[in-house]
Amino acid sequence: MSVIDLPLKYFRARTATANASEIDREGGMYGFGVISGASIITRGEALGHDLWVDADFLSDVTAAGNAKHTGLKARFTHPGLSSDGLGTYLGKVHNLRTEGDQVLGDLHFQESATKTPDGNLADYVMQLAEDAPEDFGISIVFDHDIAASELHTLENTQGGRFVSPDEDNKNNYPHARLQQLRAADVVDSPAANPDGLFHREQQIAQDAEGLFEFAFGLSDERPTLQALSVDGDRIKAAVSRFLSRHNLSLVKEAEPMADAVEAPEVPAAPEVTRETFSAELQRFITAFGADGGVWFAEGKSFEDCQSLQLSALRAEVEALTAERDDLQARIAAVDLGESQPEQFGDGTTNEKPQARNLSEGFQSRIRINGASRN
Numbered sequence: 258m259s260v261i262d263l264p265l266k267y268f269r270a271r272t273a274t275a276n277a278s279e280i281d282r283e284g285g286m287y288g289f290g291v292i293s294g295a296s297i298i299t300r301g302e303a304l305g306h307d308l309w310v311d312a313d314f315l316s317d318v319t320a321a322g323n324a325k326h327t328g329l330k331a332r333f334t335h336p337g338l339s340s341d342g343l344g345t346y347l348g349k350v351h352n353l354r355t356e357g358d359q360v361l362g363d364l365h366f367q368e369s370a371t372k373t374p375d376g377n378l379a380d381y382v383m384q385l386a387e388d389a390p391e392d393f394g395i396s397i398v399f400d401h402d403i404a405a406s407e408l409h410t411l412e413n414t415q416g417g418r419f420v421s422p423d424e425d426n427k428n429n430y431p432h433a434r435l436q437q438l439r440a441a442d443v444v445d446s447p448a449a450n451p452d453g454l455f456h457r458e459q460q461i462a463q464d465a466e467g468l469f470e471f472a473f474g475l476s477d478e479r480p481t482l483q484a485l486s487v488d489g490d491r492i493k494a495a496v497s498r499f500l501s502r503h504n505l506s507l508v509k510e511a512e513p514m515a516d517a518v519e520a521p522e523v524p525a526a527p528e529v530t531r532e533t534f535s536a537e538l539q540r541f542i543t544a545f546g547a548d549g550g551v552w553f554a555e556g557k558s559f560e561d562c563q564s565l566q567l568s569a570l571r572a573e574v575e576a577l578t579a580e581r582d583d584l585q586a587r588i589a590a591v592d593l594g595e596s597q598p599e600q601f602g603d604g605t606t607n608e609k610p611q612a613r614n615l616s617e618g619f620q621s622r623i624r625i626n627g628a629s630r631n
Contacts, residue, residue, distance in 0.1 A: 262494050267551070279292060279294050279386055280293075280383050281293075281387055282383055283390065285348075285350065285363075285365040285366060286328075286349075287367045288293075288369065289368050289371055290365075290366040290379050290380075290383050291363055291364065291365045291366065292364045292383060292386055293363045294363070295362055295395055296359050296361060296395060297318065297353060297360040297362045297384075297397060298310060298314075298315065298359070298360045298395075298508075299358055299359050299360075300312060300358035301425070302428075302430060303430075303433060304558070307425060307432040308430055308432070309421060309430040309433065310429065310433055311426075311432050311433075312423075312431070314432070314433050314435060315358070315360050316353050316355060317434075317436060317559075318360050318397065318399075318601050319353045319354060320361050321435060321438035322350065322362065322441075323352075325438075327349065328349025328350060328365065328602075329350040329351075329353070329438065329440065329441050329442040331347045331349060331364055331381065331440065331441050331442065331443060332347055332438070332440060332442045332444050333345040333346075333370075333378045333442070334442060334443065334444070343422075344373050344375065345375075345378065346367070346369055346370060346373075347364070347366055347367070347370045347378060347379060347382065347443060348365045348370055348379070349363060349365055350362040350363065350364050350395075351363050351365060364382075364395075364443070366379035366383075367371065367379075379554075382443055393535040394444050395442065395443055396441070396442050396444050397438065397441050397442075398436075398439045398441070398442060399435055399436070399437060399438045399439055400436040400439070401434065401435075402436035403434075405434035406431055406432060406433060407431075408531070409434065410431050410432075410532065412530060412534075413536060414533060418429065420534075426462040431578070435601070436562055440494055467480030468489055468492060471492075471493055471495040472492045472493040472495075473496060473507055474507065531609060537553070538553050544559070544562070544563075545562050545566055546563075548566075549562060552565065586589065596605045
């Protein structure tokens, strides 16, 4: 896991490329079978995550998988909330490579996969890949580098809105970024899904898009639904009644309302680059120390940070003043003895004759000098 203990992500390949010629039941690095050319991850939308898998992500997955010299761990389905995957271990994925919009790899089965509590899982997976390759797929398990993903979003934000540099990312989903690759788990899909793993989920999304466009009046074409068992006309009527009941109307963003007050023009936000982002972060750290980095990450403005620092300094001054006053009070309470020095003896002054004679001579000279001036 990452430092802040983020949940694991599970991204699945849309379909596998395995066929009978790519399956060797007695081959592989361990001698218990291998499926060559299995799809590990595919460029495009990570369904259910609102994230986009781009070419950089494919490249990172390939590099991370090949960096594991003993291979990338593979299991039969993902561990559940009440299970840790024990007894579902299949083997290791080796030789990851990027081909077009996919990362492919070779799944080498180990002996333990033939002797699991649920039977011979290696044989089951290879049989499934032979009989129904369209129902066979792999899902990677990884830690998502959220900071890198957010930085990519900042670098591609225009006018306060993220615009994906990948033209196929029509919905401008944030781009996924890999922090650590953990496993590649084998998954299957229902037999009623004839066009490949997660085709049904993709079809549902396509059906929903067409249905909403029709229901909200964005399209006059009645959609032909394949995965959704609903009537488009009834949905459109229901939406119309809902809008009428709540006195709502739909207006496209590019079409201002006739009675709308023209809003003042807002200057476009300055473009954020990696250099400006790093410079701004350094400005906070230089001004406020380690707290500056924390405050910057929390989205506080420079003025907010100055206020926080000023409050902290005032509190520190008040604490030091109180400490000083306390010390002064304690010093004043210390008993230093009598205010007048003690005298010892009989109290009489025994002035030495020589000193007295010198004093009298000095006084005489003063009087003589004074008389001569007069």
